[in-house]
Amino acid sequence: MTQYMLAVHHSPDAPPPPPEQMQQAFAQVDAFNQKIIADGIWVFGGGLEPPTIATVVNATGKDVVITDGPFGETKEHLGGFWIIEAPDLDAALALATEASAACMGPVEVRPFQAEPEG
Numbered sequence: 001m002t003q004y005m006l007a008v009h010h011s012p013d014a015p016p017p018p019p020e021q022m023q024q025a026f027a028q029v030d031a032f033n034q035k036i037i038a039d040g041i042w043v044f045g046g047g048l049e050p051p052t053i054a055t056v057v058n059a060t061g062k063d064v065v066i067t068d069g070p071f072g073e074t075k076e077h078l079g080g081f082w083i084i085e086a087p088d089l090d091a092a093l094a095l096a097t098e099a100s101a102a103c104m105g106p107v108e109v110r111p112f113q114a115e116p117e118g
Contacts, residue, residue, distance in 0.1 A: 001085040001086060001087055002085070002086060002087075002088070002092075002111050002112065002114075003043060003083055003084065003085050003111070003112040004083070004084050004085075004086055004089075004092040004109055004110065004111050004112065005081055005082070005083055005108075005109075005110045005112070006045075006081060006082040006083075006084060006092070006095065006096050006099050006107050006108070006109055007078055007080075007081045007107065007108040007109075007110065008078070008079045008080045008081060008099075008103050008105055008106075008107055009076040009077065009078060009079060009105070009106055009108060010076060010077055010078075010079040010105065011075060011076050012050075012051075012075075012076075012077060013075075017104075021104070024104075025102070025103055025104050028101070028102040028103070028104070029099075029102045029103050031102065032098055032099055032102040032103075033045065033082075035098075036082070036084060036095065040085075041084045041085055041086065041095065042082070042083075042084060043082075043083040043084060043085055044082075044083040045080070045081060045082035045083060046080060046081070047079065047080035048078060048079060048080055048081075050077070051069070051070035051077045051078075052069065052070070054068075054069060054070045055067070055068055055069075056068075056069070056070070079105075080103070082099060089109070089111070092109050092111070093109055096108075096109045
């Protein structure tokens with residue numbers, strides 16, 4: 001089985017949803033989580049704090065540089081994700097459809113790179 005990341009993206013320019021809509025999304029995501037755990041598909045998942053509290057570590061040069069804030073200026077940011085195991089892309093897309101409905105937002109599907117054969 002291949003592992004896929006189902007990524008939930010948010011726009012920092014979008015107004016926050018009303019509290020009752022947030023509670024509905026939380027309940028729906030919890031139900032989706034329980035389903036994929038029971039089905040043995042769940043590997044890991046979680047919601048992320050906003051990128052404004054991120055810290056970037058860059059050790060590519062002589063000195064380590066640590067900066068506050070997100071790595072890049074983007075129109076959207078990663079709000080949360082699931083790591084799942086699915087037999088193929090079609091199965092992952094079907095699960096992403098359920099995830100998108102649950103969290104009431106778009107979900108990007110990306111497979112993990114295959115392990116090198118050796």
